[in-house]
Amino acid sequence: xxxxxxxxxxxxxxxxxxxxxxxxxxxxxxxxxxxxxxxxxxxxxxxxxxxxxxxxxxxxxxxxxxxxxxxxxxxxxxxxxxxxxxxxxxxxxxxxxxxxxxxxxxxxxxxxxxxxxxxxxxxxxxxxxxxxxxxxxxxxxxxxxxxxxxxxxxxxxxxxxxxxxxxxxxxxxxxxxxxxxxxxxxxxxxxxxxxxxxxxxxxxxxxxxxxxxxxxxxxxxxxxxxxxxxxxxxxxxxxxxxxxxxxxxxxxxxxxxxxxxxxxxxxxxxxxxxxxxxxxxxxxxxxxxxxxxxxxxxxxxxxxxxxxxxxxxxxxxxxxxxxxxxxxxxxxxxxxxxxxxxxxxxxxxxxxxxxxxxxxxxxxxxxxxxxxxxxxxxxxxxxxxxxxxxxxxxxxxxxxxxxxxxxxxxxxxxxxxxxxxxxxxxxxxxxxxxxxxxxxxxxxxxxxxxxxxxxxxxxxxxxxxxxxxxxxxxxxxxxxxxxxxxxxxxxxxxxxxxxxxxxxxxxxxxxxxxxxxxxxxxxxxxxxxxxxxxxxxxxxxxxxxxxxxxxxxxxxxxxxxxxxxxxxxxxxxxxxxxxxxxxxxxxxxxxxxxxxxxxxxxxxxxxxxxxxxxxxxxxxxxxxxxxxxxxxxxxxxxxxxxxxxxxxxxxxxxxxxxxxxxxxxxxxxxxxxxxxxxxxxxxxxxxxxxxxxxxxxxxxxxxxxxxxxxxxxxxxxxxxxxxxxxxxxxxxxxxxxxxxxxxxxxxxxxxxxxxxxxxxxxxxxxxxxxxxxxxxxxxxxxxxxxxxxxxxxxxxxxxxxxxxxxxxxxxxxxxxxxxxxxxxxxxxxxxxx
Numbered sequence: 070x071x072x073x074x075x076x077x078x079x080x081x082x083x084x085x086x087x088x089x090x091x092x093x094x095x096x097x098x099x100x101x102x103x104x105x106x107x108x109x110x111x112x113x114x115x116x117x118x119x120x121x122x123x124x125x126x127x128x129x130x131x132x133x134x135x136x137x138x139x140x141x142x143x144x145x146x147x148x149x150x151x152x153x154x155x156x157x158x159x160x161x162x163x164x165x166x167x168x169x170x171x172x173x174x175x176x177x178x179x180x181x182x183x184x185x186x187x188x189x190x191x192x193x194x195x196x197x198x199x200x201x202x203x204x205x206x207x208x209x210x211x212x213x214x215x216x217x218x219x220x221x222x223x224x225x226x227x228x229x230x231x232x233x234x235x236x237x238x239x240x241x242x243x244x245x246x247x248x249x250x251x252x253x254x255x256x257x258x259x260x261x262x263x264x265x266x267x268x269x270x271x272x273x274x275x276x277x278x279x280x281x282x283x284x285x286x287x288x289x290x291x292x293x294x295x296x297x298x299x300x301x302x303x304x305x306x307x308x309x310x311x312x313x314x315x316x317x318x319x320x321x322x323x324x325x326x327x328x329x330x331x332x333x334x335x336x337x338x339x340x341x342x343x344x345x346x347x348x349x350x351x352x353x354x355x356x357x358x359x360x361x362x363x364x365x366x367x368x369x370x371x372x373x374x375x376x377x378x379x380x381x382x383x384x385x386x387x388x389x390x391x392x393x394x395x396x397x398x399x400x401x402x403x404x405x406x407x408x409x410x411x412x413x414x415x416x417x418x419x420x421x422x423x424x425x426x427x428x429x430x431x432x433x434x435x436x437x438x439x440x441x442x443x444x445x446x447x448x449x450x451x452x453x454x455x456x457x458x459x460x461x462x463x464x465x466x467x468x469x470x471x472x473x474x475x476x477x478x479x480x481x482x483x484x485x486x487x488x489x490x491x492x493x494x495x496x497x498x499x500x501x502x503x504x505x506x507x508x509x510x511x512x513x514x515x516x517x518x519x520x521x522x523x524x525x526x527x528x529x530x531x532x533x534x535x536x537x538x539x540x541x542x543x544x545x546x547x548x549x550x551x552x553x554x555x556x557x558x559x560x561x562x563x564x565x566x567x568x569x570x571x572x573x574x575x576x577x578x579x580x581x582x583x584x585x586x587x588x589x590x591x592x593x594x595x596x597x598x599x600x601x602x603x604x605x606x607x608x609x610x611x612x613x614x615x616x617x618x619x620x621x622x623x624x625x626x627x628x629x630x631x632x633x634x635x636x637x638x639x640x641x642x643x644x645x646x647x648x649x650x651x652x653x654x655x656x657x658x659x660x661x662x663x664x665x666x667x668x669x670x671x672x673x674x675x676x677x678x679x680x681x682x683x684x685x686x687x688x689x690x691x692x693x694x695x696x697x698x699x700x701x702x703x704x705x706x707x708x709x710x711x712x713x714x715x716x717x718x719x720x721x722x723x724x725x726x727x728x729x730x731x732x733x734x735x736x737x738x739x740x741x742x743x744x745x746x747x748x749x750x751x752x753x754x755x756x757x758x759x760x761x762x763x764x765x766x767x768x769x770x771x772x773x774x775x776x777x778x779x780x781x782x783x784x785x786x787x788x789x790x791x792x793x794x795x796x797x798x799x800x801x802x803x804x805x806x807x808x809x810x811x812x813x814x815x816x817x818x819x820x821x822x823x824x825x826x827x828x829x830x831x832x833x834x835x836x837x838x839x840x841x842x843x844x845x846x847x848x849x850x851x852x853x854x855x856x857x858x859x860x861x862x863x864x865x866x867x868x869x870x871x872x873x874x875x876x877x878x879x880x881x882x883x884x885x886x887x888x889x890x891x892x893x894x895x896x897x898x899x900x901x902x
Contacts, residue, residue: 073176073179074099074231074232075097075098075099076097076098076099076172077094077096077097077098078093078094078096078097078098078115078158079094081098081115081142081172082160084171084172084175085142085160085162085168085169085171085172086162086168086171087142087160087161087162087168088160088161088162089158089159089160089161090146090151090158090159090160090161091151091155091156091157091158092156092158093158095156096139096140096158098113098115098140099113099114100114100115101114101117101169101172101225101228102114102115102116102133102138103116103117103119103126103169103221105126105129105132105133106584107423107424107427108136108138108465109461109465110458110461111133111136111137111138112137112139114138114140115140115141115142116129116130116133116138116140116141116142117141117142117165117166117168117169118130118141118142118144118145118165119165119166119169119221120144120165122554123550123553123554124553125558126165127143127144127147130147130150131147131150134150134153134154134157139154139156139158140158141158141159142159142160142162142165142168142169143159143160143162143165144163144164144165145161146159146161147159166221169221169224169225170220170251170254170255173223173225173227173228173255174224174227174254174255176227176230177227177230177256177257178257180230180234180237182234182235182236182237183236183237183259183260184236184237184238184239184256184257184258184259184260185200185236185237185238185239185258185259185260185262185374186238186239186240186252186253186256186258186260186261186262186287186288186291187238187239187241187261187262187264188240188241188242188243188249188262188263188284188287189262189263189264189265189284190264190265190266190267191264191265191267192264192265192363192366192367193216193218193240193241193242193264194215194216194218194240194395195363195364195367195395196240196262196264196367196370196371197212197213197238197239197240198212199367199368199371199392199395200238200371200374201238202388202391202392202518203375203385203388203389203392204236205446207380207384208235208236209233209234209235209236210234210235210236210238211229211230211234211236211237212237212238212239213239213240214226214418214420214421214424215421215424215902216240216242216902218239218240218241218242220248220252223239223241223255223256224255226239227239227255227256229420231450233450233451239256239258241256241287243273243283243284244273245274246273246279246283247283248283249283249284249286249287250286252287253286253287253288253289256287257290258287258288258290258291259291259292259293260291260292260293260294260374260377261287261288261291261293261294261317262294262295262296262370262373262374263284263285263288263294263295263296263303263307264366264367264370265297265300265303265366266280266281266284266300266302266303277302278302281302281303281306282306282310285306285307285310288314288317289314289317290317291317292317292318293317293318293319293320293377294307294317294318294319294320295320295321295370295373295374295377296319296320296321297321297323297366297369297370298321298323298325298327298328299323299324299325304321307319320373320377322370322372329348329349329373329376330346330347330369330372330373330376331346331347331348332344332346332369333345333346333347333352335365337360340358340359340360341356341357341358341359342356342357342359342360342364343355343356344356344357344365344368344372346372348376351382353382353386354386355368355372355385355386355389355390356386356389356390357389357390357392358390358392358393359394368389368392371389372385372389393518399411399412399413399425399428399900399901399902400413400898400899400900401428401432401542401577401898401899401900401901402530402896402898402899403530403896403897404507404510404512404529405504405507405508405530406504406505406507406508406509407508407509408435408507408508408509408510408511408512408529409432409435409510409511409512410512410514410526410529410530411425411428411429411432411511411512411513411514412522412523412526413425413428413514414514414515414516414518414520414522414523418445418448419445419448419450419455419458419459419462421515422442422445422462423462425513425515426440426462426463426466426468426513427466428513428901429466429468429511430466431580431581431583431584432511432605433580433583433604433605433606433607434576434580434603434604434605434606435510435511435605436508436509436510437469437470437509437510437511438467438468438469438470438510438511438512438513439468439469439470439471439472439507439510439511439512439513440463440468440470440471440472440512440513440515441472441474441498441512441513441514441515441516441522441525442459442471442472442473442474442478442515442516443473443474443475443478443495443515443516443517443520444474444475444476444477444478444517444520445459445477445478445517446517446519452477452480452481453481456477456478456484457484459478459484460484460485463485463487464486464487469488470487470488470489471485471487471488471489471490472489472490472491472498473485473489473490473491473492474493474494474495474497474498474516474520475493475494475520476493478491479491479492479493494520495516495520495521495522495524495525496524498525499524499525499528502525502528504528504529512529514526535781535782535784535813536779536780536781536782536813536814536818536895537779537780537781537895537896537897537898538572538573538777538778538779538780538891538895538896538897539777539778539780539868539897539898539899539900540573540574540577540578540776540777540897540898540899540900541774541775541776541777541778541901541902542577542578542581542899542900542901543901543902544762544774544775544776545573545578545581545582545760545761545776546581546585547773547774548756548759548760548761548762548773548774548776549562549582549585549587549756549760551769551772551773552743552754552756552759555743555744555747556743556750557750560750560751560752560753560754561588561734561736561752561753561754562587562588562589562754562756563587563590563591563611563753563754563755563756564578564579564587564589564590564591564756564760565590565591565755565756565757566582566590566591566592566597566601567591567592567593567594567597567613568593568889569889569893570761571757571758571760571885571888572777572819572888572890572891573761573776573777573888573897574897574899575592575597575600575601576600576601576604576606577897577899578760579601579604580604580605580606582760583606583608587608587756588608588609588753589608589609589610589611589753590606590608590609590610590611591610591611591612591613591755592610592611592613593612593613593614594612594614594616594619595612595616595619595620595622595623595628596619596622597612598610598612598622598623598626598628599622599626599628602626602627602628609629609658610627610629611628611629611630611660611694612628612629612630612631613631614631615630615632615637615641617640617644620640620641620644621644624644624645624657629658629659629660629693630659630660631659631660631661631662631670632659632660632661633662633670633671633672634671635676635680635683638680638683641657641659641690642687642689642690645657645690656688656689656690656691657689657690657691658690658691658692658693659690659691659692659693660692660694660695660696661680661692661694661695661725662696663677663695663696663697663718663721664697665697665698665699665714665715665717665718665721665737666700666710666713666714666717667697667698667699667700667714669698671697671698674717674721677724677725681725681728681729684729685728691731692725692729692731692733693733693734694733694734694735694736694752695721695722695725695734695735696735696736696737696755697714697737698737699711699714699715699737699738699739699741699742700714702738702739702741702742702745702746702765703741703745703764703765703766704765708745711742711746712746714737715737715746715749718735718737719735719751722735734752734753735751735752735753736751736752736753736755737749737751738750738751738754738755739754739755739757740756740757740758740759740760740763740764740765741759741764741765741766742754743756743759743769744766744768744769745766758884758885758888759773760776761776761777761888762774762775762776762777763873763884775868775869775872775873777867777873777888777891778865778867778869779814779819779865779866779867779868779891779895780863780864780865780866780868781812781813781814781863781864781866782813782861782862782863782864783810783811783812783833783858783860783862783864784810784811784812784813784848784860785810785811785860786808786809786810786853786858786859786860787808787809787811788807788808789803789806789807789808789809790803790806791803791807795841795842795850796825796841796842796843796844796845797842797843797845798843799842800825800826801825801826801841801842801843801850806854807841807852807854808852808853808854808855808856809841809850809851809852809853810833810838810850810851810853810858811848811849811850812831812848812849812850812851812864813847813848814847814848814849814864814866815844815845815846815847816845816846817846817847817892817894818847818891818892818894819890819891819892819895820844820849820866821844821880821887821890822843822844824840824876824879824880825840825841825842825843825844825849826840826841826842826843827839827840827841828840828879829876829879829880830851830871831849831864831865831866831871832864832865832866832868832870832871833851833853833856833862833863833864833865834856834858834862835870836856837871838851839851839852840852851864867887873887873888
């Protein structure tokens with residue numbers, strides 16, 4: 070079979086064992102799509118309507134038809150749509166994911182070059198990306214975009230192979246038994262590389278041994294398997310596995326004399342590590358620009374692969390010295406002049422460009438969107454075709470301005486129809502960069518490594534404080550989807566973004582939630598809602614504490630007030646009378662708050678009759694929703710009371726709906742109640758603290774991801790003698806000689822002063838260091854006696870390894886308070902992996 074870049078629909082139907090409806094003869098496919106938001110080329114795109122726990126792709130078929138897509142693989146035939154779009158072609162299959170995997174398997178079978186498959190617990194993405202760096206200039210290589218290593222990501226990655234590619238390398242990840250066999254059938258690797266084994270996804274397997282065996286199943290049929298023999302668990306299982314599959318050649322590296330590649334020594338100095346390596350025939354030295362153990366291990370995996378490929382030592386030595394750290398994520402920072410700076414100088418290829426442009430598109434509320442783009446290396450596509458495709462992407466994603474850097478993109482300027490300027494290299498761009506021209510823009514930096522776009526980033530971004538709060542946006546999306554997965558179809562979601570999104574940044578989080586199609590947002594005050602509207606957020610927003618003085622803001626910005634009592638209702642009606650001309654006949658949506666037992670804000674049950682009489686008399690407002698708050702939904706001890714609240718609320722809602730004569734949205738479940746009281750989801754649920762990775766339900770907590778990492782660095786390390794004291798009031802008495810580190814974070818940043826004098830601790834590496842003395846406004850001291858630390862080293866205040874719940878326990882409070890205490894002076898850095 071020959072490699073194809075375009076497939077006829079009639080051929081695809083046979084490959085995926087589907088039944089074709091419509092005329093396939095006029096349709097040819099180049100692009101595969103599983104996420105309707107990432108549409109780029111409607112005329113040549115094939116959409117797979119995947120069904121998952123969280124979503125159903127069939128919901129988006131009609132929308133895609135309206136945008137020009139005509140090719141679909143579905144499990145359910147859309148006869149009405151087929152009749153409305155007679156030029157569309159539908160392939161009906163039993164399982165759309167399996168159909169996608171079958172198509173990818175066929176495409177892989179057409180490729181004759183070597184395929185490397187990489188698996189392991191850690192390091193897969195780094196090893197793959199480093200090998201890509203190391204082989205540039207020697208091979209045309211195709212690889213997974215970032216960490217597309219799942220049952221869905223692998224087939225989408227395999228589809229990227231073209232006739233220009235000479236080698237393919239793919240990482241494969243699993244979380245439960247049986248998954249690797251499907252990936253092996255797709256990849257059929259010639260060479261295998263096992264990085265290591267660790268605790269990741271242990272919960273999906275009976276034992277570590279079972280997990281290793283499952284990963285090894287990827288390599289059945291390989292010609293060679295590369296691994297580190299020093300990892301005893303891996304080495305033991307590989308040797309046992311090799312008895313079953315003796316045709317697979319083993320290529321090992323490690324400290325032992327019997328390895329194909331022996332690590333004789335390592336010498337660290339000034340940010341470099343000099344590796345002395347012995348092969349079967351020679352000894353040589355390789356320098357890498359890293360000193361940490363994980364990077365040394367990853368580099369040795371790469372070195373072993375290159376020796377297996379019989380690359381010359383001079384080439385290996387030169388390329389290893391040029392290795393660059395893999396930026397594992399797309400970062401968003403505050404730029405100068407109100408700009409938003411999105412930095413994805415991770416690599417530059419078509420697929421990662423599409424992902425980054427999707428992220429840029431989601432940033433609403435800016436006056437202009439600018440793309441700073443370098444030449445794209447090693448695409449495997451002829452330059453004329455490549456930049457035509459890039460121009461189409463840029464056009465479809467609403468980019469307003471292009472700054473192209475590099476000789477190749479400059480020579481294809483004719484392909485771009487938007488305002489653009491071109492430079493031969495990065496320094497030429499910097500020389501003419503007008504910083505003022507980026508005011509209130511969203512700017513995407515997308516460049517190949519060798520263009521050094523970090524220089525542009527440093528010029529355009531606000532100066533970094535050493536203490537920052539990192540917010541992982543895709544963790545918020547993950548948590549949203551975890552909660553959505555337990556909802557019945559049709560149940561709406563309201564994202565609570567009050568209090569600066571629990572300290573995470575209201576506008577940025579709101580934009581992300583809007584992009585991922587939540588139905589409502591909730592804020593505390595009208596000013597918060599106005600900020601979201603000014604930032605381009607246009608989905609409905611409920612204001613939970615409407616103040617009389619802000620009614621003007623509320624009405625002008627289409628914000629929907631919570632009505633919790635007759636006083637606020639009357640004042641709102643009085644305010645609306647002055648806006649009749651502006652509102653016309655369109656009533657204002659309001660949200661009625663009931664007091665079902667928490668006894669905070671809300672109408673009491675005995676007041677409902679009077680309330681309904683008022684609502685009937687005033688057609689200038691209508692009830693969009695009725696809701697209530699649960700007092701103790703997270704606490705099993707109060708489940709009987711919670712049930713009583715739910716029953717009271719449901720009964721009142723039924724009565725209100727009957728008397729008003731029209732339906733409204735009912736919602737009472739908060740984050741904890743979503744998992745604990747599934748029969749109370751009603752029409753909508755409210756997601757607050759759960760979005761940010763905290764749940765009172767232990768089972769749900771195990772599924773959520775941490776969103777925020779509050780971090781700083783060590784400013785200074787010093788030795789303190791016994792009998793001395795540390796900090797104000799000499800409160801930190803030194804009972805024995807002590808080594809302390811000063812960290813530039815204090816109570817003005819959100820590190821509560823009560824954590825001082827040993828009550829709280831910070832994390833350095835995997836070691837917890839207690840706080841010494843009183844916490845100052847801008848800094849604190851920690852005890853690092855016996856720890857190997859140095860100035861500039863990262864310190865975690867809360868985040869991975871030191872969860873916010875632990876700090877909350879130390880303070881005898883709740884995570885809400887800790888999150889919302891992080892000062893606005895702490896720079897928020899948003900990123901997406």
